[in-house]
Amino acid sequence: MLNMLKLDWLGMKKYRKKIPLALLTAIGVAIFSDAYVILPVVVIGMFEAAAYCFDAEERGKLNHLYLTLPISRGMLIRARYVMSLALQLFGVVIGVVLTIAFSAILNGRTLVFTYSFTPTVQLMAFLVCTSLFYGAFLSLTIHPTLFWKGYAKAKILGYALPMYGSIILFVVFVSVTARVEAMNNFMQNALQWVFGNTLLSSLIILGGAALLLACSYALSQKVYAKREF
Amino acid sequence: MHNAIEIKNLCKQYPGFALNKVSFSVPIGMCCGFVGPNGAGKTTTLKAMLGMINKSGGEISLLGMPEGNISVKENIGVMFDQPYYQEEWNPLDIEKGLQPFYGRWDSNLYRKYLSKFGLDPKKKFMEFSRGMKMKLGLAVNLSHGAKLLLLDEPTGGLDPVARDEILDILREYLVSDERTILFSTHITSDLERIADMIVYISGGAVSFSGDKDELVSRYCVVRGGKLSDEKRKHAIGIREHTSGFECLMEVDNIGGLPSDAVIERATIDDVVVYMERRSRNA
Numbered sequence: 001m002l003n004m005l006k007l008d009w010l011g012m013k014k015y016r017k018k019i020p021l022a023l024l025t026a027i028g029v030a031i032f033s034d035a036y037v038i039l040p041v042v043v044i045g046m047f048e049a050a051a052y053c054f055d056a057e058e059r060g061k062l063n064h065l066y067l068t069l070p071i072s073r074g075m076l077i078r079a080r081y082v083m084s085l086a087l088q089l090f091g092v093v094i095g096v097v098l099t100i101a102f103s104a105i106l107n108g109r110t111l112v113f114t115y116s117f118t119p120t121v122q123l124m125a126f127l128v129c130t131s132l133f134y135g136a137f138l139s140l141t142i143h144p145t146l147f148w149k150g151y152a153k154a155k156i157l158g159y160a161l162p163m164y165g166s167i168i169l170f171v172v173f174v175s176v177t178a179r180v181e182a183m184n185n186f187m188q189n190a191l192q193w194v195f196g197n198t199l200l201s202s203l204i205i206l207g208g209a210a211l212l213l214a215c216s217y218a219l220s221q222k223v224y225a226k227r228e229f
Numbered sequence: 230m231h232n233a234i235e236i237k238n239l240c241k242q243y244p245g246f247a248l249n250k251v252s253f254s255v256p257i258g259m260c261c262g263f264v265g266p267n268g269a270g271k272t273t274t275l276k277a278m279l280g281m282i283n284k285s286g287g288e289i290s291l292l293g294m295p296e297g298n299i300s301v302k303e304n305i306g307v308m309f310d311q312p313y314y315q316e317e318w319n320p321l322d323i324e325k326g327l328q329p330f331y332g333r334w335d336s337n338l339y340r341k342y343l344s345k346f347g348l349d350p351k352k353k354f355m356e357f358s359r360g361m362k363m364k365l366g367l368a369v370n371l372s373h374g375a376k377l378l379l380l381d382e383p384t385g386g387l388d389p390v391a392r393d394e395i396l397d398i399l400r401e402y403l404v405s406d407e408r409t410i411l412f413s414t415h416i417t418s419d420l421e422r423i424a425d426m427i428v429y430i431s432g433g434a435v436s437f438s439g440d441k442d443e444l445v446s447r448y449c450v451v452r453g454g455k456l457s458d459e460k461r462k463h464a465i466g467i468r469e470h471t472s473g474f475e476c477l478m479e480v481d482n483i484g485g486l487p488s489d490a491v492i493e494r495a496t497i498d499d500v501v502v503y504m505e506r507r508s509r510n511a
Contacts, residue, residue, distance in 0.1 A: 006325075006326065011326075065314065067281050228281065
């Protein structure tokens with residue numbers, strides 16, 4: 001699998017320079033909003049970067065090369081998931097460092113407003129887990145679509161739709177919750193519980209992420225076994 | 230193991246096209262031309278051999294191993310109408326990426342081929358001409374010690390000089406008795422030069438599989454003024470025009486032709502063209 005990982009990384013040769021863009025985007029967003037957004041933005045940026053190997057494969061018709069190599073289709077899938085996870089974990093490390101650094105630099109005040117975010121260990125763990133959960137959610141929608149339809153189609157079907165769809169749904173949900181008292185109370189209590197039990201809720205979220213990732217992997221295996229080139 | 234390739238009753242269904250019980254075998258050490266018109270099923274057969282498509286039925290064995298055996302691919306070199314590498318890669322990147330997959334990769338041999346073919350190791354793949362790309366693909370396949378080369382239209386779109394160079398490389402490859410080539414093409418003049426045997430596929434079915442000389446010596450091209458009804462039954466892909474006719478005919482059937490008939494030795498191209506005309510007229 002290591003060989004396939006290396007080959008994929010080599011295939012991303014011209015895309016790799018885009019990776020620092022994810023960091024710059026996160027820092028830019030943090031300066032205007034809040035330091036805690038750095039981590040999820042970097043992790044999702046890294047998730048996106050990992051998908052470049054699908055783009056490279058499609059543009060160069062590299063599947064014609066990969067499928068002639070002495071590796072199974074399953075191995076290729078495993079390598080792609082490991083690449084995605086490895087880049088996300090790299091994003092976690094960079095994101096944590098940047099979040100702590102920018103919390104100190106911004107010192108509770110961004111260009112737009114003041115805030116009270118302090119990067120405690122519990123909060124950082126919670127941020128890491130929720131970021132990975134969102135990565136796993138995107139993996140569930142995009143990876144099987146990438147293996148099924150290729151990059152060009154998957155980036156709309158599996159990526160843009162779920163990502164922007166989930167953001168819109170989240171905004172709608174927050175708006176509705178703010179207006180409906182019962183829901184508002186429920187959410188207040190839920191959030192209170194989550195932040196009162198940060199470690200436990202982080203573990204639950206991480207478990208959910210692992211489950212989504214397992215489903216994503218199983219689906220990818222299924223669709224890629226049937227794909228013809 | 231006697232055959233490098235054994236295909237039995239290979240079937241693949243597509244809407245509007247099907248591979249219909251394709252069967253043929255290629256003994257080790259042979260260069261087999263895989264010929265047929267566009268859409269006959271050549272690429273589909275090759276893709277089925279490589280597991281790039283899922284077959285509907287049949288058996289495929291390469292170098293004595295059943296399909297699905299991944300390790301056999303270490304001994305197989307594949308080239309489609311062009312090699313597929315990332316456009317930013319240079320030949321050194323290609324070696325870096327592919328070498329770990331092949332236990333018998335010979336770096337010295339690779340460098341030797343790069344130098345022999347005049348390929349700059351630091352030039353990007355996208356900057357190479359089509360002919361150079363094909364040579365690079367061959368350098369890769371020859372450097373990992375492939376015992377079987379599967380080539381799909383490798384000379385298509387190349388100028389005569391580049392084609393000649395590619396054929397020379399393939400001829401050199403075949404000097405060793407344990408090496409085999411399956412060469413899909415519709416430039417049959419290439420096969421006249423290097424093929425030992427021919428598999429002719431048409432409409433998804435194999436029409437002929439055997440020795441090249443047997444194929445061309447079995448048929449001849451007949452031209453003349455008028456053909457009797459009796460002889461017309463034996464004419465393959467007959468074309469009639471104001472001054473007479475031309476057709477392909479089995480050598481065994483040429484007795485009794487009119488005295489003005491001209492009989493010429495058939496080429497592989499003639500066999501393919503007339504056979505196709507017959508199947509279209511049928």
